[in-house]
Amino acid sequence: MNDDHQLLSWVPRLRRYSRALVNNRDDADDLVQDTLERAWAKSGLWGGVADMRAWLFSIMHNLHVDGVRRPR
Template sequence: MDSHPIVQHIPRLRRYARALAGDRHLADDLVQDTLERAWTKYHLWRPGSDLRAWLFAIMHNVFVNQMRSRRVEIEQVMEEPPSAPVRATQSDGLELADLERALSRLSMEHREVLLLVAVEQMKYAEVSKALGIPAGTVMSRLSRARARLAQNMHLQSNVVPLKAVK
């Protein structure tokens, strides 16, 4: 087994891609395109800097390009019910199948931020680096993504996040 640092990140790239793209094959296509780009650009990676953030930034760019070039295809996939069987069906009272469906109805921008924080457990600063957006934008997208997700699951009627509590 190849012990190159890039290879060690493949399982996490696959997980993120799966959550992002929904479909297994589309997700692995996304990972493959990301890796091809990462291998060819590896000489540009600055040793000592965060390799994971670098790889996720590449995946973000590849994903954005793929969405642009095959928007129609992706939208069709997103409208289908989740194809992969969900192993665990419940988490703390949440139906995971509902959660997956609700997630797939989020916009790409919201999905990315939410997944990097919740699934990949990145710090906000890392998310900002990986997606190339300011920290404030990470915060506002995260806030809206969560409100939308809860709304999609009919768990929360109030979708307008409070700006401040007085």
């Protein structure tokens, strides 16, 4: 499986986690999109990522925390 397909295979699980974090479907989908954008931007690191799941969920968690901290 190539890296793009491996990354996309995590979308359903990322979506479930994002909905648990934000309790809003639209915001959750935005969080998934932001996570995938960040992961693709760092695609050069994929070869060195031992656990893609942990890496993606860490990205999502950090984006969520940044969003909560940011004043509205």
